[in-house]
Amino acid sequence: MQALKILVVDDDPVTRTLLAKRLSKEEYQVDTAQSGVDAVRSIADNYYDVVLTDLMMPGGVDGIGVLETAKEHNLKTEVMLITAHGSIDNAIIAMKKGAYDYLQKPINFDELILRLAKIQNLKHLMKNASDLRLAMETTEQVSSETIQNLEMTVAALEERISNIRTILQRAGVSAEERISMALVG
């Protein structure tokens, strides 16, 4: 299974560094962004499985803005928000906008890692499903071409046989003549 690619977004350098360190230790592939604006830029250039972002950030793009950009860019990206203690209302708004989950500060790392493992599992299942779908689509396309060719060939043969039948049944023409006409047409 491929390691999840995670973007950590937080304007607080201490939290950001700590998160990046912990997640790298778990062998996730981690990038960081130091503001919402910075995150928007990274999301535009890279695909992330997970974006882990602080909800409240200065500079015009907050966690909700990051969430919206990520979802706009790729629906497959899961976004987890980090909220200050007591700002559940905002977290719920974020969930309604398609966030995967939210964590409250102070961050409990074990909890975070558990949730990431869940996402990883989900991604794995989704990949299985899409692999199966792809295999099915390939089979379907190839068999469809075969079937359609057969369908046209059989139809053409049927028409030919019915023409031959008509010719062979024609009155007033000798049997030999009918046979040679039938063979031609």
Next chain:
Amino acid sequence: MSLTTPGNISRNTSPNSAAPAPKPELKPIPGMRKTVKITPAEVQLFSKYIYGLCGINIEASKSYLLETRLGRMLENEKCDSFTTFYHKIKSDPSKKLEHQMVDAMTTNETLFFRDTNPFELLKHKILPEVFDRRMGKSGAIRIWSAACSTGQEIYSIAITLRELLGPTPTINLKLMGTDISDAAIKQASYGVYNKFEIERGLPQERLQRYFSPSGETWRIKDEIRSMASFQKFNLMGSFASLGKFDIIFCRNVAIYFTFEDRVKLFEKIADVLEPDGYLIIGATESLTGVCPRFVPKRHLKAIFYQLK
């Protein structure tokens, strides 16, 4: 995570062990729910019942489908055998359970613009021909998606029409989607799709143009939604009430029927197709030997059928 593995599997496998080995007691696997087993007699009972309701033919080799697809319902209804379940469904005067069973037994797999080719065919050949023929004549052009499932097929047709004709078409169009599954028809008429459904077959551009996001789901815009009407309809029954259609999509449903029922179905379809109308079937389906009233025709990479 650890799964309990039955120990000593090889203990009784020696071919010359005399007495038949006692069946090893299977330990339950944590997290796997115990499913109620179906007996051969019950397989027959349910196959016949389901066939009578919707024509779906469950071959003996596929009887596990009954267990996997109805297991949840048995659990919800607290039935400990398929026989109890049978009597419970039969004695439900509201028929709610019967409908739920049909929902569970039908395969609603579908996607927007499935197979692409039929929609290219519509756009470049069928629709222009139909419009030409109908010029100056009154009466609507009628298009039918005969097993529309959750609506992706008829909405793909609607989007194709919208892109061909613009927002205010002067042509009178009537699009109808029908299916036997209550749940599927309900979703189709809401026009609401989750992210997995929406990701399939729809490029971003069409998604943005014809759908509005609402939370985790997407809703088809009213301009498209209002082009189609939906109705519950059983393809096994009479088509007398339907009237005639210019274009019929009957894709990936006849595959669940017996050969005899397929023959009957396409006979009835031939009866409700306009003399110069068009029939489109699934990409891996064939009418050879099924209905001699139809001739296949090829246009680019797609096949359609017309009456002889």
